[in-house]
Amino acid sequence: MGDLSGDRLVEVLATLASPHRLRVLAALTGGRAYVSQLARDLGISRALLQVHLKKLERAGLVTAHLELSGDGKALKYYEVTPFSLHLTPDVVAAAAATLSTAGDGDAPPKGTS
Amino acid sequence: MGDLSGDRLVEVLATLASPHRLRVLAALTGGRAYVSQLARDLGISRALLQVHLKKLERAGLVTAHLELSGDGKALKYYEVTPFSLHLTPDVVAAAAATLSTAGDGDAPPKGTS
DNA sequence: GGCTCATGCCAACTATTATTGGCATGAGCC
């Protein structure tokens, strides 16, 4: 995960740039947990937590999997995906070169499609 | 710049999480430039560029200084501030622990005020 | 003086994101 495409970098950074998500990540770093549990733990609503978890998941920073508790309840456990991102001006410059976002008139040919 | 406070981390990440700013940073990594020049270079309006430059500057990712051109014009040159940020779950967790953002009921005592 | 180029800034609008509350479902437990 040394360097990713500009678009992906933006996604990951945008995902990490949030106090709530940072806390969620921190909580999960201390051990996995299921949604309701985590919500109580962090003192936020489940609806809110779920949105943030989804964003974290989409960015690939956490993963989820269902698990049945002893009494048959379906619990959705989340855990952190190990990652290592080294940001430096050069890395950023390299990533920027692969940005696909419109805005400056040059839309790089996308090899993946 | 190994690890910064949660608040600062969020600020830096939020600042980097933008295609425009990534491009600005990339452009500056290739060499310093003054505002109007850079705007033409990137194909965006000065007003827009200035907003982004300000944000980058506030986050400490770039620095600016006035300089007089040969014909007396005051040009504001910007250049990238070298930085190195290594992001990992642990770093994030540590940063999250220092977050001051309200939201979960605990507002850490702020020494500065 | 009138033209160009550079900076700075604001007011207004649009687009995105964040957050809340409520509602529906499925499954044990009393």
Added chain:
DNA sequence: GGCTCATGCCAATAATAGTTGGCATGAGCC
């Protein structure tokens, strides 16, 4: 059956961030 607990999702409303256009200033150049 009625209660609790867990998930999932949506519609509506804040709250922010992004963008545009225009206007004002100061300084060379013709």
